[in-house]
Amino acid sequence: MVAWFECTTTIDDVVHGSGWYYIGCGVCHTKATKGSTTLMCKKCGKSEIVGVAHYLSKLSVYDHNDQAVFVVLGDVGEELTGKKAAELVERYYQANKNVGEDHLVPVPQAMIDAIGQIRKFIVKVSNHNLTGKTHTLTVTKMLPIEAPTPKINLGENVDEETDNERDDHADEAVKRCADGIESEGAKRAKCG
Template structure:
């Protein structure tokens, strides 16, 4: 269990991904290509990639949340929170942090993390969230 105390915005809060697999896609002159799906002309979609600053009674950490888990925190998909402006190589994401993110600050959640060997190296700075649950209030 940890309380959300902030969002690290230096790397943004979403990216343009494949609507089929959510992996990052490559921009071509007038379209997008998904290497994972091995397709050109894929439909682009905004996908959450949010680094949350969280804390508990012992320390502070950075948790990396992707699309579905962040959507659970906010009850809104990334595609509804912002938009892709332009097409092909000119495509950009409206990068202003949506005001609705303010609703999660100060809230406590139970985070399930996906840990791998690299999570225990000195260069690793974030832990990937695999599931988020609202914390139950105990009387």
Template sequence: MTVSELNQFIFTADPQIIEFLCTAKVTEIQLDEGWCYIGCSTCSKKLIREETSFTCVPCNETNAVAKLKYRVILSVSDDTGSAAFLGFDEEVASLTHVLASDAAQIVGIGTNAQVDIDLPRSLPNLVGSTYTFQLRLKDFNFGPNHRSFTISRIFPARDLAPKPTFSQEGGEDTDQSLPQSVAT
């Protein structure tokens, strides 16, 4: 699916949970919302900062162990349009080969906790590369506040073989640059 088709789909289709493959080039790392978050080491959900600790609501843990997790918004484009794709910890780490917790560290506790680095060097290296993204759309993607598509998997883009062309008379038009026979 092209980026344009993906953007059009969310405006015309009924809300649903569906997945698509889309091949696009990373054009920018959006930093308005940062590149990481402080997540639970057990369930990966964002932790609530308390005065002297972190709380994980899903785990019902008032002294949760914090771990830095990727949350990266990639600006992507293809020949048909542009969009924002949201990559979380495992997907981004598979591209960068660096865990978020190895790229930076959490300094401080509770409400004073901060990440000690602005942007790991491995993230800007993604810009200019083309990937095939498996995107998972949920009900909220179809709302008026839709801003990004969530990445569920990332594959290196691969060049596809050209499609054969066929003449109107039913015979195949062959490209003279292609071998006409194959050796056994």
């Protein structure tokens, strides 16, 4: 069983203590495997690939009734932060040249800035989510929040016209319309 549903939640926190990205195949995005001197991709069957950072973040979220942990992958992470994971990881290592490659890169500020935001997600639920050890839900897409419809109060800020002003505007509109019809007719006569 696999089901998808849409939900609007508030981002409560970014789950700390685990990485917020993974290094995957640049072609198929499958998590890369370390070889003796290169990165490999089991899915593509290649023994030498270019590794690219992809989002794999856990967000604690809540609505009016429940709290859950959402796993944010790939493009959804980019939609959330406005930045590619590879860009954020590269910036971190450029700024911290003395750390080793196995160093745990801290959660970027762009992701922390999402805390407190209300977002609409499409979430995938499968048997694994209900029976597995982890009780996380995978986000497959992020949707825009609809802007609230502006409320118009018709009773305020209305300029009233007198009957004479209204008649003058109407006369001008009829005259402009008539002028347009006359000039169109004249154009047709010349072409015919």
